[in-house]
Amino acid sequence: MGKGKREEDGDDWPAKDDSEGTKGGERRVATPGSSLKDRILPSMIKNKIKRTEVYAKQKREKKVEKRRKNQERKAAAKRALELGEEPPPKSVPRTIENTREADETVCRSDDEELCATNNADEFSEVLKQDRVPKILITTCRFHSSRGPAFIAELLSAIPNAHYYKRGTYELKKIVEYAKKKDFTALIVVHTNRREPDAMLIIGLPDGPTAHFKLSKLVLRKDIKNHGNPTRHMPELVLNNFTTRLGHRVGRMIQSLFPQNPEFRGRRVVTFHNQRDFIFFRHHRYIFEDKAKKEESKKGAKDSKVKKSSEPKVIARLQECGPRFTLKLISLQHGTFNTKGGEFEWNHKPEMDTSRRRFFL
Known part of the structure; x- marks a missing residue:
């Protein structure tokens, strides 16, 4: 009885590769140099509760990482200001406008x-x-x-x-x-x-x-x-x-x-x-x-408004x-x-x- 149960559970089957199979309802995608944690994609998880938990966790980690990079950038700029050096260049966000396709018809000032x-x-x-x-x-x-x-x-x-x-x-x-x-x-x-x-x-x-x-x-x-x-x-x-x-x-x-x-x-x-x-x-x-x-904003609420000399x-x-x-x-x-x-x-x-x- 126990042996038949083990066979039904698949204990005697050959193990599949983590890059192709599932484990715990999670489908994993193998990429070169990626850890097991990085292989989990929330959109590939079938279980809704598990998918929501993984997505929320990755979102928190992304937010913490973004805050850490901002603090490092501000610290580097403050350090450069104290030493009299030029601050590191500001990162320009990618937008649809600055990533537009190249166009040969763009006008030049010396045309x-x-x-x-x-x-x-x-x-x-x-x-x-x-x-x-x-x-x-x-x-x-x-x-x-x-x-x-x-x-x-x-x-x-x-x-x-x-x-x-x-x-x-x-x-x-x-x-x-x-x-x-x-x-x-x-x-x-x-x-x-x-x-x-x-x-x-x-x-x-x-x-x-x-x-x-x-x-x-x-x-x-x-x-x-x-x-x-x-x-x-x-x-x-x-x-x-x-x-x-x-x-x-x-x-x-x-x-x-x-x-x-x-x-x-x-x-x-x-x-x-x-x-x-x-x-x-x-x-x-x-x-x-x-x-x-x-x-004019304060009006009758505060009659003692101090007017600046300049x-x-x-x-x-x-x-x-x-x-x-x-x-x-x-x-x-x-x-x-x-x-x-x-x-x-x-x-x-x-x-x-x-x-x-x-x-x-």
């Missing part, structure tokens, strides 16, 4: 061909201030109440912009009308299900035409503690438009705004490109005295809205043409094969 292209492209006349930008803004044929509300805030953000009701006119006729009236660009806001979802920017008179997907729209009334913009010419900030395509899109956006900002108005319009998403923000600078700010001026940002995100879908030569238009760049699903591949 003579790029400078020659800038002097002869469609936006050079406006950017050299030989022509004042004049923008026409309209909607699609069937728009909702949220579309004009968004356009009203665009008019306050973009100087010298004018709104014209679309009606039943075709877009090609609107382009011809805008050319005759000496407009430099045409912006069409498309809405779907009572929500703006796309934006078309057409450079006049010779193009190009950029089609953007619009998302994450937040109007001014929905922004907490928002401010109201003034009529001063805003400063324009463009970030991370590094490739040839991004440089061209950035110049197109830049041509929508006058090139003579009025810094007294403290208005700033920002287009920040991150992972091919262009984030739009509209802010105002506010300068405040730190002592006055502390006094008040410190601090600067903060107040968002004016709107807030939205753009994603480039296509860039077309010339003005809007759905049939015979030639595309400079067109986004296709097969382009999204890697998370670290960016085009702007």
Whole structure:
């Protein structure tokens, strides 16, 4: 009876290698120079309770190891400071941005061909201030109440912009009308299900035409503690438009705004490109005295507020809205043409094969 039991338990069977078999419900993976402890992978453990215990233990060990390395790094930096030596270089965390795939189209500051292209492209006349930008803004044929509300805030953000009701006119006729009236660009806001979802920017008179997907729209009334913009010419900030395509899109956006900002108005319009998403923000600078700010916060609770002899001026940002995100879908030569238009760049699903591949 006992012998049969031992045979059923497998005592007489040949032992298997730890690198391939299981023991205690734990599957182990053998790697060169790894100990038995390092071979345990929580995802390979079948028992849920055991898997949770192993995962929690490895997580604690990883946290302790990270804390130990941070303490060693701080001690080394303090020691180098006391000895008058240079501290050890700081480790740069790996992000999707700094590990992006190499791109041959990234612009260089000493690129003579790029400078020659800038002097002869469609936006050079406006950017050299030989022509004042004049923008026409309209909607699609069937728009909702949220579309004009968004356009009203665009008019306050973009100087010298004018709104014209679309009606039943075709877009090609609107382009011809805008050319005759000496407009430099045409912006069409498309809405779907009572929500703006796309934006078309057409450079006049010779193009190009950029089609953007619009998302994450937040109007001014929905922004907490928002401010109201003034009529001063805003400063324009463009970030991370590094490739040839991004440089061209950035110049197109830049041509929508006058090139003579009025810094007294403290208005700033920002287009920040991150992972091919262009984030739009509209802010105002506010300068405040730190002592006055502390006094206004305390109010009647503490009447004995000590004012410093040298008040410190601090600067903060107040968002004016709107807030939205753009994603480039296509860039077309010339003005809007759905049939015979030639595309400079067109986004296709097969382009999204890697998370670290960016085009702007």
